[in-house]
Amino acid sequence: MRDLIHFEGFVRGAQKPATGIVAADSVFRHEIARQRSVHFFTIGDRRLAYVLSDETGIMAAKGIEERSLVLFRLRPKHLPNRVRMLLLPSLEQVAPLYTAKGETLSDRQHSDWDPRDDAVLSDQRRAYDEMRDRCPVARSDFLDWSLFNHKHIKDVLADPKAYSSASRHRAIPNGMDEPEHTPYRLVLDQFLDVKAMTVFEPHCRRIAADSVPSIRASDTVEIVSAFIEPFSLKSLCAFIGWPLDTWDHLRGWLHGNQQAALSSDRAAGMSLAAEYAGFVMKEIDVRRNEGVDMRNDLTSGLMTAEVNKTRLSDDDIVSILRNWTAGHGTVAAGIGLVILFLAEHEELQQQIRNDPAMLPAAIDEILRVDGPLVANRRTATRDVQIGGQEIAAGSKITLMWIAANRDEETFDAAYEVQLDRDPAENLLFGWGIHVCQGIRLARLEMRVAIEALLAQTTRFQLVAVDSPKRDIYPSNGLAEMTLRLS
Ligand code: HEM
Numbered sequence: 001m002r003d004l005i006h007f008e009g010f011v012r013g014a015q016k017p018a019t020g021i022v023a024a025d026s027v028f029r030h031e032i033a034r035q036r037s038v039h040f041f042t043i044g045d046r047r048l049a050y051v052l053s054d055e056t057g058i059m060a061a062k063g064i065e066e067r068s069l070v071l072f073r074l075r076p077k078h079l080p081n082r083v084r085m086l087l088l089p090s091l092e093q094v095a096p097l098y099t100a101k102g103e104t105l106s107d108r109q110h111s112d113w114d115p116r117d118d119a120v121l122s123d124q125r126r127a128y129d130e131m132r133d134r135c136p137v138a139r140s141d142f143l144d145w146s147l148f149n150h151k152h153i154k155d156v157l158a159d160p161k162a163y164s165s166a167s168r169h170r171a172i173p174n175g176m177d178e179p180e181h182t183p184y185r186l187v188l189d190q191f192l193d194v195k196a197m198t199v200f201e202p203h204c205r206r207i208a209a210d211s212v213p214s215i216r217a218s219d220t221v222e223i224v225s226a227f228i229e230p231f232s233l234k235s236l237c238a239f240i241g242w243p244l245d246t247w248d249h250l251r252g253w254l255h256g257n258q259q260a261a262l263s264s265d266r267a268a269g270m271s272l273a274a275e276y277a278g279f280v281m282k283e284i285d286v287r288r289n290e291g292v293d294m295r296n297d298l299t300s301g302l303m304t305a306e307v308n309k310t311r312l313s314d315d316d317i318v319s320i321l322r323n324w325t326a327g328h329g330t331v332a333a334g335i336g337l338v339i340l341f342l343a344e345h346e347e348l349q350q351q352i353r354n355d356p357a358m359l360p361a362a363i364d365e366i367l368r369v370d371g372p373l374v375a376n377r378r379t380a381t382r383d384v385q386i387g388g389q390e391i392a393a394g395s396k397i398t399l400m401w402i403a404a405n406r407d408e409e410t411f412d413a414a415y416e417v418q419l420d421r422d423p424a425e426n427l428l429f430g431w432g433i434h435v436c437q438g439i440r441l442a443r444l445e446m447r448v449a450i451e452a453l454l455a456q457t458t459r460f461q462l463v464a465v466d467s468p469k470r471d472i473y474p475s476n477g478l479a480e481m482t483l484r485l486s
Pocket residue numbers: 165172173174175185323324325327328330331334372373376377401427428429430431433434435436437438439441442
């Protein structure tokens with residue numbers, strides 16, 4: 001439903017005030033509150049754009065000449081009295097700015113925030129909290145639409161028909177929709193079930209125990225590079241049957257991937273994809289050459305697994321393992337954030353030392369408040385409305401997990417870690433058909449890593465409050481954290 005807003009004003013140089021009706025919808029009102037966007041509307045045969053009276057708004061009107069600036073007064077009580085308006089000399093100038101529908105307001109042109117702004121990246125949690133309060137359904141050039149509110153995100157997760165996970169590049173199973181997704185998910189679930197975790201736990205513990213001497217070599221340690229990353233990536237290598245020393249290549253690959261995602265560097269992304277395929281193909285070839293004596297590990301398991309009575313292709317295996325490797329970047333981020341919290345909250349650290357059974361709930365709750373993974377994406381398959389915003393079919397929608405998990409509408413005292421909190425609404429691992437497939441492995445590895453650190457120390461603290469350096473989008477983990485161990 002569109003609101004009708006009466007206006008009157010002067011076109012610069014004209015003698016008589018112009019009056020008319022501006023068609024606007026909730027986007028319009030919302031943008032007025034934003035104070036920095038440009039929108040377009042039609043009056044008779046004229047196309048007009050309005051911008052709010054700040055420099056940023058005018059700057060946003062790319063390609064529109066300032067000489068056509070006009071002033072209008074908008075009359076509804078809830079709108080500011082004066083806004084600047086642009087009178088566009090010709091329709092041609094406006095046409096490229098229009099969406100396919102060519103309607104009055106262009107969703108494509110306005111921008112509510114810049115996800116790559118230094119102010120956002122320097123404190124992601126605070127920035128996303130602020131967006132959730134200020135503009136829970138926000139548009140940006142980098143991400144298209146982003147959702148910050150728990151309820152909106154859960155509504156999206158509940159409707160995978162309207163919000164597709166399909167991706168341009170084959171991604172199994174996260175880039176698949178129903179019905180294709182289910183058979184892949186069912187087959188792959190078997191590799192990550194409770195039984196698989198029981199078999200893997202002793203190996204995982206050994207990797208943690210072997211990593212600890214390197215952190216006990218001195219009283220202070222930069223724990224991300226000394227323990228967290230090697231542990232999580234060696235665990236992955238052990239889990240899938242790769243030589244443990246591959247972990248360092250995987251670390252380089254993960255870091256490169258994160259940078260490419262932030263800079264939207266497609267060429268770098270493609271070269272990293274080729275590099276990753278190279279790692280996997282090497283392992284596949286080793287096993288293929290073993291013929292009937294092929295070793296029995298998870299990579300071999302994937303080589304013989306069938307979906308819809310067809311073996312997974314090499315490309316499929318590359319895609320699957322690429323996801324699992326990315327998941328281990330998130331595991332490393334999660335371990336770092338839990339250690340950081342325990343270093344900053346020594347009383348809780350001590351309680352968990354005394355009662356390690358508290359650890360699983362503590363991990364999930366600490367990571368609810370300080371999430372390791374910023375977001376995942378969907379594509380609207382039809383025109384939808386979220387929080388009063390019209391979102392056109394084909395738009396990208398980014399689900400901001402970190403913001404949803406700190407939503408005060410959903411969680412009492414949302415920013416506080418409360419171990420007795422009902423975990424049902426925690427979206428740490430997502431929800432719905434795409435809920436994290438590696439959830440058991442992630443929880444196991446995070447628990448084992450932190451248990452090992454607790455077991456080998458009587459106390460750990462930050463050497464300085466500003467010692468942790470954060471990673472930035474798409475991660476929210478730690479790049480560095482120096483601890484004093486005793
Ligand atoms: C603390 C660590 C982790 C966190 C917080 C995490 C979080 C998530 C979230 C939020 C989703 C939902 C994505 C969406 O709805 O689009 C997801 C999906 C997924 N995760 Fe994780 N993840 C973690 C570790 C892992 C690990 C270790 C693996 C692999 C072994 C993994 C494999 C996957 C896969 C394959 C999916 C897609 C599932 C599907 O589409 O059906 N994750 N994860």
